[in-house]
Amino acid sequence: MNYILSRNDIPKVLEMWSKTHQVFAPQKYSNFSAFLPYEGKAEQLCLEYPHNTRYPPKALFLPQSEELLSYTKDGQASEPALDAKPKLIFGIHACDTRAMTLLDTVFDAKDYQDPFWKARRESTAIITLGCDEPCSTCFCTTVEGGPFNRQGADIIMTDIGESFHLEALTPKGENLCKDLPYASAAEDRKVSNVQEKATSDMPKAFDTEGLKTALDANFDSSYWEEVQRSCLGCGVCTFLCPTCFCFDIADEAARSKRYRNWDTCMFSVYSREASGHNPRPSRKERTRQRLMHKYSYWVDQIGKIGCTGCGRCVRYCPVGLDIRAMLREAGKLPVEVIHA
Amino acid sequence: MPNQQVSPYTPIPMHLLRSYPESVDGALRSIELSFDNPADCRTFYEAYDPGQFCQISIFGKGESAIGVASAAWEGDFVRFTVQRMGVVTTALHQMQVGDALGIRGPLGNGFPLNEWKGKDLIFIGGGSAFSTLYATVLHITGSSLKKEFGRISVIYGTRSSGHALYKESLKRWHENHEIDLFQTIDNPEPNWPYMVGFVPDAVRAVKPSPNNAVAIVCGPPIMTKFTLPILEDLGFKPEAVYTSLEKRMKCGIGKCGRCNIGPKYVCKDGPVFSLAELHTLPNEL
Amino acid sequence: MTDLEMKLKAEAKRLLDEHLVDVFIGFRKENAPLHPQPAFFTNSDQLDDFVYNNLCQNNLAKFLTRYPHETKIGMIVRGCENRSVNHLIVERQHPRENIIMIGVPCTGIYDWRKITQRCGEEISDVELSPGKITVKTSKNQFEFESKELLHVSCARCSQPNPISADLVIGEPVEPKDPARAKRQVETFGGMTAKARYEWFTHESERCIRCYACREACPMCYCAECFVDHGAPRWTESMVSKAGMQTWHIIRAFHQTGRCVDCGACERACPMDIRMTYITEKLNTDMENEYQFICGMDDKTQPPFAAFTMDDKTRFVA
Numbered sequence: 038m039n040y041i042l043s044r045n046d047i048p049k050v051l052e053m054w055s056k057t058h059q060v061f062a063p064q065k066y067s068n069f070s071a072f073l074p075y076e077g078k079a080e081q082l083c084l085e086y087p088h089n090t091r092y093p094p095k096a097l098f099l100p101q102s103e104e105l106l107s108y109t110k111d112g113q114a115s116e117p118a119l120d121a122k123p124k125l126i127f128g129i130h131a132c133d134t135r136a137m138t139l140l141d142t143v144f145d146a147k148d149y150q151d152p153f154w155k156a157r158r159e160s161t162a163i164i165t166l167g168c169d170e171p172c173s174t175c176f177c178t179t180v181e182g183g184p185f186n187r188q189g190a191d192i193i194m195t196d197i198g199e200s201f202h203l204e205a206l207t208p209k210g211e212n213l214c215k216d217l218p219y220a221s222a223a224e225d226r227k228v229s230n231v232q233e234k235a236t237s238d239m240p241k242a243f244d245t246e247g248l249k250t251a252l253d254a255n256f257d258s259s260y261w262e263e264v265q266r267s268c269l270g271c272g273v274c275t276f277l278c279p280t281c282f283c284f285d286i287a288d289e290a291a292r293s294k295r296y297r298n299w300d301t302c303m304f305s306v307y308s309r310e311a312s313g314h315n316p317r318p319s320r321k322e323r324t325r326q327r328l329m330h331k332y333s334y335w336v337d338q339i340g341k342i343g344c345t346g347c348g349r350c351v352r353y354c355p356v357g358l359d360i361r362a363m364l365r366e367a368g369k370l371p372v373e374v375i376h377a
Numbered sequence: 378m379p380n381q382q383v384s385p386y387t388p389i390p391m392h393l394l395r396s397y398p399e400s401v402d403g404a405l406r407s408i409e410l411s412f413d414n415p416a417d418c419r420t421f422y423e424a425y426d427p428g429q430f431c432q433i434s435i436f437g438k439g440e441s442a443i444g445v446a447s448a449a450w451e452g453d454f455v456r457f458t459v460q461r462m463g464v465v466t467t468a469l470h471q472m473q474v475g476d477a478l479g480i481r482g483p484l485g486n487g488f489p490l491n492e493w494k495g496k497d498l499i500f501i502g503g504g505s506a507f508s509t510l511y512a513t514v515l516h517i518t519g520s521s522l523k524k525e526f527g528r529i530s531v532i533y534g535t536r537s538s539g540h541a542l543y544k545e546s547l548k549r550w551h552e553n554h555e556i557d558l559f560q561t562i563d564n565p566e567p568n569w570p571y572m573v574g575f576v577p578d579a580v581r582a583v584k585p586s587p588n589n590a591v592a593i594v595c596g597p598p599i600m601t602k603f604t605l606p607i608l609e610d611l612g613f614k615p616e617a618v619y620t621s622l623e624k625r626m627k628c629g630i631g632k633c634g635r636c637n638i639g640p641k642y643v644c645k646d647g648p649v650f651s652l653a654e655l656h657t658l659p660n661e662l
Numbered sequence: 663m664t665d666l667e668m669k670l671k672a673e674a675k676r677l678l679d680e681h682l683v684d685v686f687i688g689f690r691k692e693n694a695p696l697h698p699q700p701a702f703f704t705n706s707d708q709l710d711d712f713v714y715n716n717l718c719q720n721n722l723a724k725f726l727t728r729y730p731h732e733t734k735i736g737m738i739v740r741g742c743e744n745r746s747v748n749h750l751i752v753e754r755q756h757p758r759e760n761i762i763m764i765g766v767p768c769t770g771i772y773d774w775r776k777i778t779q780r781c782g783e784e785i786s787d788v789e790l791s792p793g794k795i796t797v798k799t800s801k802n803q804f805e806f807e808s809k810e811l812l813h814v815s816c817a818r819c820s821q822p823n824p825i826s827a828d829l830v831i832g833e834p835v836e837p838k839d840p841a842r843a844k845r846q847v848e849t850f851g852g853m854t855a856k857a858r859y860e861w862f863t864h865e866s867e868r869c870i871r872c873y874a875c876r877e878a879c880p881m882c883y884c885a886e887c888f889v890d891h892g893a894p895r896w897t898e899s900m901v902s903k904a905g906m907q908t909w910h911i912i913r914a915f916h917q918t919g920r921c922v923d924c925g926a927c928e929r930a931c932p933m934d935i936r937m938t939y940i941t942e943k944l945n946t947d948m949e950n951e952y953q954f955i956c957g958m959d960d961k962t963q964p965p966f967a968a969f970t971m972d973d974k975t976r977f978v979a
């Protein structure tokens with residue numbers, strides 16, 4: 038069903054949801070925005086920004102540092118309690134919501150499940166705020182998504198002026214909307230206009246047709262040397278990326294705990310073995326891993342590109358390396374025809 | 378309850394049963410661990426296939442991926458042969474009998490023994506990477522499985538006779554011919570009755586037949602690199618040659634992203650790959 | 663293309679065409695607004711998208727240590743970059759004779775974070791004219807005076823002119839407002855310990871340990887950074903208070919007498935973290951206690967790396 042949430046009612050409704058859920062919403066954090074627990078400060082909300090939060094909401098499911106276990110001197114381990122409190126994420130953009138569904142294939146795989154991820158996912162409802170004004174640095178429609186993509190959302194929310202239109206997509210979503218007024222037919226029509234316009238306004242950032250083939254065929258190409266020259270090898274593009282999930286495991290002896298911390302293939306120590314051998318000895322191999330993982334290996338693994346086009350890596354790379362430009366170039370690389 | 382075991386990151390509690398040096402220089406030690414909860418041992422070996430590995434955990438130090446070097450029939454323990462490299466492996470070398478530690482596993486795919494049934498098996502090993510080959514031979518020879526395979530040969534090379542692992546078993550095999558063991562050392566030594574020279578040369582000399590056979594190669598990269606072309610010359614098809622890969626690992630279960638080679642995670646899709654599979658993966662070893 | 667850009671480009675072309683350099687390090691046109699990219703030209707055909715403007719935010723000296731000593735490197739240097747290069751020569755990271763510095767008197771770098779703070783993060787276009795900048799977003803257009811947007815390091819720059827470049831293009835510019843540095847250090851130093859700690863905590867707690875600050879800094883070229891060291895581990899690897907604070911303090915300490923206050927670390931940080939208030943304090947101490955300013959020549963060792971027989975403190979037993 039479709040519902041209406043008027044702008045003025047947002048604080049009241051968030052208040053209401055807070056009674057049953059821990060509510061996270063995009064809020065001011067220093068000079069930018071992040072998903073933070075909503076503490077009744079409506080003036081802190083950042084629902085009007087066209088861009089998504091700088092700090093990625095994946096951290097709500099995969100915190101940057103997280104305890105895996107604690108231990109005693111005599112070697113007894115205990116696991117932290119799973120986080121099963123009902124949670125609600127309000128106003129997350131479609132690219133970030135969709136990213137969670139991609140990460141489910143990693144953390145909730147058939148063979149091994151990550152209980153910490155799963156518990157948080159299962160106890161969280163997601164209200165996606167579609168983007169009526171996609172950013173120039175975003176490219177979700179190029180990579181199988183869209184500004185109003187519904188994957189992973191319990192409710193999809195559209196800005197129709199003085200109010201938001203909420204379409205409940207799951208029973209969880211319906212349940213959250215039960216006290217809201219229904220949307221009128223006229224309001225529903227506004228929604229399809231907004232959604233269609235936003236989607237069709239987004240230009241194609243690069244061609245994905247044949248891109249994987251080109252990348253695979255050019256694993257040893259000098260392209261990688263060229264494309265990474267200015268790269269600093271920092272953690273910005275991968276830490277802020279909503280689909281990057283790599284982590285390190287480290288014991289903090291002073292705390293008697295074992296933690297996992299976000300890690301990234303862009304760091305040299307990431308793949309360096311105890312012998313000193315490093316299968317990815319330079320930024321060239323590491324940049325290749327980042328792009329190949331997103332645009333080739335994900336496709337091999339689940340048939341989908343592992344980038345949702347959120348644009349963070351484009352906006353925040355300190356040397357202006359733009360993944361769209363890198364992929365446009367890669368798409369032009371020659372693909373040798375292999376004769377049998 | 379101290380150990381809920383809902384998480385695949387929590388190790389099974391164990392303690393050190395025995396620890397003894399394997400190589401003359403002391404760089405390699407075997408450690409044998411027993412389970413705090415004896416029932417875990419059964420579960421472990423029921424899930425186990427030779428070629429698999431475990432993450433051995435020492436709280437406060439971390440974890441290390443180490444191949445299983447024992448067979449279920451040997452007793453209620455798991456053996457690992459550890460080369461001292463860095464933090465965790467050094468700590469493993471220093472462990473005392475009774476000290477607490479843990480393992481996560483068995484992890485990885487292991488060798489496809491079912492596919493190999495009815496075939497001759499040629500194990501080619503060098504240096505410390507011999508441990509999982511050894512465990513596989515033990516697994517096969519120590520049980521009724523043996524008659525399901527053809528001839529079993531082992532070509533094993535070490536720097537010197539003192540560097541060889543599992544000397545007792547090697548001696549036994551030399552004596553009882555349970556398997557065809559071809560042992561080689563890099564340089565001549567007085568009274569050494571077996572072969573002298575590098576593993577690739579030994580393979581060329583032994584000349585195993587590729588007919589209805591698989592070759593399993595585990596050793597230092599340089600040994601593997603020079604052995605593979607010889608096997609090819611002998612007529613082994615890429616589908617009939619297997620190897621076990623090593624990558625830096627953390628989670629061991631395909632979550633932390635670290636150990637990939639192309640779309641495959643060495644920790645869960647490997648560590649065992651046929652040469653044919655490796656040919657489909659990017660060259661990033 | 664501005665007059666300055668044209669001249670710089672012509673110079674880069676000459677150096678490459680006459681094979682005086684193997685590579686010319688400059689900038690090329692941005693793909694996404696606000697971020698021109700460091701560029702490595704090895705052939706004058708590649709110079710089409712050459713740019714140079716106040717948005718070129720990286721310290722190009724960073725890239726010097728990536729080349730073997732034999733490589734002949736041509737590069738653009740502003741005041742701070744020139745001093746970074748000098749100091750890298752002191753630290754024997756590249757021989758002076760294999761570097762050709764094309765100097766630019768610097769009018770200061772715009773801090774992209776000041777722009778996004780004022781205009782939002784969705785910027786569609788930026789137009790630069792002398793002393794002015796126009797920023798366009800999908801709905802609005804903003805005009806700023808350049809001094810509003812200067813990065814703090816640039817606003818207090820005492821050495822905007824290259825001091826040992828092989829060639830300088832453009833007229834020397836006046837130093838900005840060096841008193842600001844002093845003021846900031848004094849303000850920070852003048853706060854109570856509690857207030858200082860609060861300030862420090864507020865900044866460091868946003869850190870995501872991406873190490874962009876390290877990777878952007880020309881002086882951070884260690885093969886293995888202390889935070890990556892495994893045995894012993896110097897600090898927690900988590901985003902814990904201890905881990906983040908140690909990172910911020912030790913990183914700054916390792917720059918003592920080596921920092922030219924270019925501010926590249928701050929501009930690289932995706933979390934808007936201020937860091938130069940610490941390094942500037944260290945720079946001021948170096949100047950007051952040892953009369954040392956980093957990079958003023960390419961010979962003098964910084965005080966903490968130098969050893970003399972008449973050192974006040976006996977540190978060698």
Ligand SMILES: Cc1cc2nc3c(=O)[nH]c(=O)nc-3n(C[C@H](O)[C@H](O)[C@H](O)COP(=O)(O)OP(=O)(O)OC[C@H]3O[C@@H](n4cnc5c(N)ncnc54)[C@H](O)[C@@H]3O)c2cc1C
Nearest residue numbers: 310311440441442443444459460463464465466624625626
């Ligand atoms: C499938 C597999 C089987 C292995 N089997 C054996 C074996 O039977 N015997 C043996 O001695 N060694 C084996 N290794 C190598 C062994 O895992 C490393 O030497 C060991 O992890 C080094 O850890 P460290 O703490 O001593 O070194 P440090 O340099 O202190 O390493 C820090 C951490 O990085 C990771 N790491 C570093 N190097 C490696 C590596 N090469 N492989 C995996 N993780 C690494 C570990 O988590 C380690 O704790 C195997 C590796 C793999 C991948």
Ligand code: SF4
Nearest residue numbers: 268269271273274354
């Ligand atoms: S953010 Fe930019 S500089 Fe940093 S690793 Fe990514 S591409 Fe390289």
Ligand code: SF4
Nearest residue numbers: 278344345347348350
């Ligand atoms: S790769 Fe870049 S655009 Fe794609 S999801 Fe990650 S941060 Fe967003």
Ligand code: SF4
Nearest residue numbers: 281282283302327330
């Ligand atoms: S791109 Fe790199 S950091 Fe991101 S998930 Fe893949 S391997 Fe991990």
Ligand code: SF4
Nearest residue numbers: 869870872873875931
């Ligand atoms: S760049 Fe910023 S967030 Fe990254 S490590 Fe440095 S201070 Fe922390």
Ligand code: FES
Nearest residue numbers: 627629633634644
């Ligand atoms: S070790 Fe974590 S994915 Fe393989």
